[in-house]
Amino acid sequence: MTGHPPADPSAPHDRPGADAEQRLLDSARDAFAAKGYHGTSTREIAAGAGMSPAAMYIHFSSKQDVLLRLILAGHESALATLISGAATTGSATKRLRSAVFCFARWHAEQHTTGRVAQYELHALTEENQAQVVRIRRDTVRVMREIIADGALTGEFAVDNVDTATLAVMSLCIDTVRWFPSRELQTHDEVGAAFASIAERIVRSSD
Structure with a gap:
């Protein structure tokens, strides 16, 4: 298979204030995953980062801004991982296996980020959702x-390409809901x- 997917999409940048910003993102990610966007206050996010509520607004304009940043970063990282896996040369079967390996593995490794990216998407404003929809x-x-x-070459036997795509995508993405499990405990196993x-x-082909 291809190499491992990128690290956590909220990796800190080498610039002043990046550490504090990263702590806020990590705190928000964990809180949103556990309690949902609407169940999390800015005070909780700041407290989880060891900061005052006022300090949060130095880095982000609002709680919505934090959510958008997390969801965009998660979707962009997952897409980059999928593209990397799909770039494998060879048959459609080899490319599919590589793409799915990387995509599913990312959703296992980044299951907390992925859970926020998938399940809190509805909490974004219509304008912010539009940015994410393009990546999706x-x-x-x-x-x-x-x-x-x-399907075109006859290597795959599918009645409907769109339905098959939906099934494969759903298989990978749903990993964020249950990982790890008794049956699949490591990212590579997934x-x-x-x-x-x-x-x-x-x-x-029935």
Whole structure:
């Protein structure tokens, strides 16, 4: 398989104030994942970062700004990982397995970030949601192109490319809801297992 996906999408930048900003993002990520966006106060976010509520506004204009930053970063990182896996040369099967391995593995490794990115999307304003939707469409397109290529050459047997794409994408993304489990406890186990399942999905023809 290809290499591991990028590290946490909220990695600190080498600039003044980056450490404090990162602490706020980490605190917000954990709070949003546990209590939801609407159940989390800015005071809780600041307290989790060891800062005063007023200090948070030095780095972010609002709680909505924090959420947008987390969701954009999560989606961008997941897409970059998927593109990296899909870039593997070879057959459609090899590309699909590589793409799914990387994409599913990312959602296991970054399951807290992924949970916020997926389940708190509805809390964004309409304007902010539009920014994320563009990335989500690009993500679906990458996976769909692999499945469509395999279907075109006869390597895959799928009745509907869009439905097959939805099934494979959902398989990977849902990892954020339950990881880790008794059956799959490591990131690589998730990637390898789901790569095999994805191949069976596109090769089954009743």
